[in-house]
Amino acid sequence: MSTKESPDTVPPAVIGRAGSYSKGVARRQEILDRAIEVFRERGADGTSLRRIATAIGVSHAALLHYFDSREQLLVAVYEHAESQRDTAAEFDDRSALDVLVKAAVINVEVPGMVELYTTLVASALAAEGTPSQQFFSTRFARLREDLTERLRREQSDGRVRSDVEPADLAALLIAASDGLQIQWLLEPSVELERTLESFAVLLAPPA
Numbered sequence: 001m002s003t004k005e006s007p008d009t010v011p012p013a014v015i016g017r018a019g020s021y022s023k024g025v026a027r028r029q030e031i032l033d034r035a036i037e038v039f040r041e042r043g044a045d046g047t048s049l050r051r052i053a054t055a056i057g058v059s060h061a062a063l064l065h066y067f068d069s070r071e072q073l074l075v076a077v078y079e080h081a082e083s084q085r086d087t088a089a090e091f092d093d094r095s096a097l098d099v100l101v102k103a104a105v106i107n108v109e110v111p112g113m114v115e116l117y118t119t120l121v122a123s124a125l126a127a128e129g130t131p132s133q134q135f136f137s138t139r140f141a142r143l144r145e146d147l148t149e150r151l152r153r154e155q156s157d158g159r160v161r162s163d164v165e166p167a168d169l170a171a172l173l174i175a176a177s178d179g180l181q182i183q184w185l186l187e188p189s190v191e192l193e194r195t196l197e198s199f200a201v202l203l204a205p206p207a
Contacts, residue, residue: 028066031056032080039077039112049073071123072131078116079135095159096150096170097203100177101196107181108192114181121178144170161205173199 034056049070053063067073094102107114124132147170154160160169177196184190 029080031058031063031066032077035073035077036081039116040110069131071120074116075120075131075135078113078120081110081113094150095154096147096173097196097199099147099150100173101193104177104181104196105193108184114185118182118185140174143174147173158205160203163206169203 031052035052038052038055049063049067050060052073053060063073067076107117120132121136123130124136127133144167148167151160151166151169155162155166160166176199180190180192180195184192
């Protein structure tokens, strides 16, 4: 999930190369759009650079013009899919819990996206300075900040208990969402939405 940026926030750097001219920028987006479809249709086995290049009708060399590695491409694919999802979902006015529930539900509705997410997070933990590590370190910091601010407002409005630091609540909610999605990967019968929504009871102010 991405977050709404403040006017002073520096936009995230483009993953890979953006393309020098409008045609190149459009071509890069076309590649990412098609790569999302390839991943959706074929899962992780269909996401090698060469297979994606074949599926979208470009040469392997053309794909390397924008992305240096399979990992860089997959990070860009995830970032692109997430940005499309967040724009469509209109998260701005939602509560912190609603944001996470909606994002998790959208994730599991797209075959392969939860698998891609967990694969990239594992890569981020494996070594420093990799595309995955750089992307997810920034992403988690931004997500914690966004949820913390939402929770702080909800505490001020009396909608969320105020005896726990909002930053701690934000970190716990992210951990619960990610952990439940991993459990869902292993056992699809896990009721992800209902389980996450039970946090409404835990977050409610004392009677």
